Amino acid sequence: MADETTEVLIVGGSMVGLAQALFLARQGIRSLLVERHAEISAHPRAQAASPRTMELLRALGLEDAVRARENPHAQYGDILQAESLTGAELGRFDGPFRHDPNDVGTTGWTLIGQDRLEPVLRERAEGLGADIRFATEMTEFSQDAEGVTAVVRDLGDGSERTVRARYMVAADGSRAPIRTSLGIGHHGQGVFGGQMNIIFHADLDPYVAGRTFFLCFVSNPQVKGVLGKLGGADSDRWVLAPSLPPGADHRAYGTEDCVELVRAAVGVPDLPVEVESATSWEIAAWVADRFRSGRVLLAGDCAHVMPPTGGFGGNMGIQDAHNLAWKLALVLRGAAGPELLDSYEQERAPVAEFTVDQGVIRYLQRSGLDEAAAARHRPETTVLFGHVYRSDAVLREVGDEDDAVVEDPTAPTGRPGTRAPHLPLVRQGKEVPLHDLLDRDFWLLAGPDGHAWQAAAASRGLSFHHVGKEEPPAVVDHFLTRYGIGPTGAVLLRPDGFIAWRTPGEVADPAESLTAVLDRVLRRAPGTDDTPPASGATRHTMT
Template structure:
């Protein structure tokens, strides 16, 4: 018999694992997370939280805290290209992270490194009851039809204990020992190159010479890489991410070698440099052949890896976690059938394939290696918000372009499987509407047109029949006419129609007409209950 039993065991305590713990805890599930390192990484690694991820943070009430930790140079946006910081300037371009969401979303990019973002995730996951165990590794695991048996080792004292979990989430990175133990292969271009991150301290302000930029791409005979100033208590803390020869590993670079790379990037031979830490990583692109094996589910880099260009990788992992968390919580509570979890791979794998390709395209274009890739280039807003899900968790509508994994969110269709188009609902102080996605904090939402008042009473039957708390909002009760018009256009429903929005903000079902006759609330309630049963794989 196991020493302890848990509902969900998460392996990996980086951005994706912590997000999984946070989203599950918010849903009332108390997961156990294990991470072999004693502390969170001090390296910034991914340096941008995307508008879609920020949308999820807003719903948790964390947008302000995340933005408060943003890199102080984020406001500059531009990227400088130069031989070195003091050398000849080669150009300047508008950075990829200055996206104005406009009518697509209520929030934009936040330029914050993982070293600042992860502590926010950790603190709030723990506050909600997640059990986060650092300096702990999973030694082994085995699964059966009912759960997963794992052995955990405390690296502080070497003691081991057995754990029985109903599900295991593998957030253990791009090398993913769990994926390898399961025999799940990967496909895609593979490894393009190697880089390392050198976090260092040096007084570079005089060499910046009053110029404003977020990052400086340097290129000379000694070093090619990216130089950026980090936020924090010390104003002299920077990071250099130099490219390495394919055959090199960062372990081959001692402290003095790192100092010389920094000096070459700065263009100051005698610069006083203190190296804080150094770590290496591979630039690659691939997708796992499967995202699930029985009771084990892959998320983040264990499921997909993409180049850093575009800032898609870590954000994709957070969104994996969000997609998975609401489904796991409903299955664990018995409010959904276990088949609901099949929709995780059905939805996220095609999105991963598409997004990896977009990251590769941007990498090749930035590197000047393949201009032909431009033909497949999709706008940033489409990559971030245009996903189209096709799964058992969506009551779909057939279309000619059903094979394509995205649509243009600037011209939304409102069809099931797409992210619910942004709408300002109600009236907040100052007369501004509350963004629709701010209301999606773990539950379903039924959104009806101005003439859909009968959908409200219909929900009484739904709540009784399903045991689910489905929120309701009728457009026009507190919104001006232009919002009603925008709803009709963006969601593609009639005056009395309605859409059912899932906890992750994606449309599960819609109807263009509503219950119009007396007593029709009962039939509408029965239809909604049937839709929810289908979406949640609940036995008839």
């Protein structure tokens, strides 16, 4: 018998694991998160929360808390290119995180390092009941038809406990020990090179010389990398992220090596430098061959890795966690069949393939872009908001034969599988962006003459909004045009803000139609057994 039980065991307490715990807690699902490190990393790593990520966090009421922790120089936005901080300037360009998505999204980029975002996620997750344990590692696990049994070790006192969970989410990073133990491979272009993060203290104000920039890209014979300030106006705490050759390990670089790299980046050979810490990581591009093995699901870097250009990687992982959370919650509550979880890989794997490719294209732009890659380039807004899901959790329409993974979100089709276009709704006299409402529930939006849909939605436990009851005509026209329905039509939105189904006009029995739609989307069949087929347990030892 297990020492303790939980609904979901999350392995990995970085940004994706913490987001998974948060989104599950918001859905009312208990989770246990274990992380082998003693505390949140001091290294910024991911540098920005995308408009789509901010949209998800805004719906949880976290936008202000996240923006309050933006990086000290976030307001400057642009990027300086120079031989060194004191050397010749090579140019400036707008940072990739300042192109807000027009009227496509609810909010814009937030320039926040991972080290600043993770405490916000952790605090809210724990406040909602998530059990988060740092300095705790999972040493082995096995799974059977009904759940996962894992052994976790407290690295403080060495004690071990057995945990029984109904599902496990692997958020254990790009080294992916869980994915490897499951025998799941990966494919893609592989490793391009390496990069270090060196956190250091030095007085650089005389060399900044009053210039404003978010980041400084330096390039000279001694070092190629990125300089960024970590502390406030009076702080001397900075980070240098120098590029490394493929296969290089930062452990081969001693403190003096790091000092010399910093001095080369600043352009001052005798600069006093105190190195706080250093770490390294690979710049790579690959996608896991599968995102699921039985009751174990992969999220974040253990499922897909992409170059940092564009800022897509960490944000993709947070969105994995959000996609997975509402599906796990419905399955665990018995409101959906377990087959609903199949749609996680069906939806996120193609999007990962596309986004990894877009990250590679942007990485190659730094060293010259070949024509074939340039032809695949898509605008940032499309990468962030243009996903088209093709899965069993979407009711694809007759005649919709397009298998494209994305569409232009500035010209939305409103077809099932796409993100619901932004709408400024009015509720009780107050304007509320549509995606602020899309937190936990399914929503039904009906046209101005779709009165019959309200009672049908209530009878099926759906949240409902009658577009046109309070909205001005321009918003109603916007809704009907962008969602592709008539005045008596309706649109069913999933908890993640994607369109599950739509009908252009009225139907004979709205309640019966909604029942049939929900049964298909949620993969449930009344009277059938929701328990997966029995299978023998397979043990996996973590290394």
